[in-house]
Amino acid sequence: MTSSDTATWPSLSENHPLLQLHSRLPKILSNADHTSIWGVQLSPSSPPVFSTLLILQKYLRSVANDVDKAGENLTKTLKWRKDFGLDQGTASEDFGPDFEGLGYVTKVGNEGGSRDVVTWNVYGAVKELKKPFGDLNRFLRWRLNLMETAISHLNLSQTSTPIPDFGHGPDPHRIDQIHLYEGVSFLRMDPLVKAASRAVIEIMQAHYPELLLRKFFVEVPLLMSWMFGAISLFVSTETAKKFQVISYKENLAKELGNMDDVPAEYGGKGPDLRTLGQRLKTEAHQ
Numbered sequence: 001m002t003s004s005d006t007a008t009w010p011s012l013s014e015n016h017p018l019l020q021l022h023s024r025l026p027k028i029l030s031n032a033d034h035t036s037i038w039g040v041q042l043s044p045s046s047p048p049v050f051s052t053l054l055i056l057q058k059y060l061r062s063v064a065n066d067v068d069k070a071g072e073n074l075t076k077t078l079k080w081r082k083d084f085g086l087d088q089g090t091a092s093e094d095f096g097p098d099f100e101g102l103g104y105v106t107k108v109g110n111e112g113g114s115r116d117v118v119t120w121n122v123y124g125a126v127k128e129l130k131k132p133f134g135d136l137n138r139f140l141r142w143r144l145n146l147m148e149t150a151i152s153h154l155n156l157s158q159t160s161t162p163i164p165d166f167g168h169g170p171d172p173h174r175i176d177q178i179h180l181y182e183g184v185s186f187l188r189m190d191p192l193v194k195a196a197s198r199a200v201i202e203i204m205q206a207h208y209p210e211l212l213l214r215k216f217f218v219e220v221p222l223l224m225s226w227m228f229g230a231i232s233l234f235v236s237t238e239t240a241k242k243f244q245v246i247s248y249k250e251n252l253a254k255e256l257g258n259m260d261d262v263p264a265e266y267g268g269k270g271p272d273l274r275t276l277g278q279r280l281k282t283e284a285h286q
């Protein structure tokens, strides 16, 4: 039993959309033939389990409490997770040298005194596009592995922090994402990058609702700033509102609101990304 199983959700009226969606779980789970998501085992038991409500809340918030739509979307996600082979609890895959140095997960302290999970995508470090992007399926497995690792650090099955204000306040269980574009040397939209970014955007939109806190695009070369508008066209308005372009990498720490957990290269006082990423891994195993 986890601490989340015993935590109490703020009391809800009988007709609350969250309880309506919860009552549909047995059908959703049997239709999808899959019950796990982001480290949480969805449970239809009553009284409802805290971690199950946290997941349902995200699905409801992403569709303005439309219970039918939330149920449909959750069913699709669970089916997709099963097909994609997520939640199998196997040892983490080694993606080899083509992905070396391209992605990190760290934590950055926030104003509230806790720490936000952050994913770093160092796309500017890609020298040969074919290496990470040539095999779309392999790239997707790598990118989603980074996302799933970041989510695992939210400890959704353990937490007892509900979304404040009966689900209307800011969701504390979200992650920051940072794209580092320094050194990008491809001035046109390569078909491989186009295919990879479209596929990730689609999957994130369909299967990772309410998980993005903020998204930073750092050191976008002036000649490529048009790409921001072009790619943002495929993203929902709600998501695009969370985007921020940072022209000078030294300004990133200030925007993140933390010095100690951000590498000196990005205006902080912390060590490099490799060290910070390793630090989080060690912490998680303690």
Ligand code: HEM
Residues within 6 Å of the ligand: 121, 123, 126, 143, 177, 179, 181, 184, 185, 186, 193, 196, 197, 198, 200, 201, 204, 217, 220, 221, 224, 225, 226, 227, 228, 231, 232, 235, 239, 243, 245
């Ligand atoms: C050739 C260099 C580039 C590569 C390899 C690249 C790669 C990617 C990939 C793989 C994604 C999918 C989302 C993710 O992984 O989180 C993405 C998304 C995106 N990229 Fe880039 N990109 C490049 C250049 C740019 C530039 C110059 C801009 C301009 C700011 C840009 C803006 C965006 C935006 C707005 C998204 C959508 C974000 C989202 O919804 O997740 N990209 N990029």
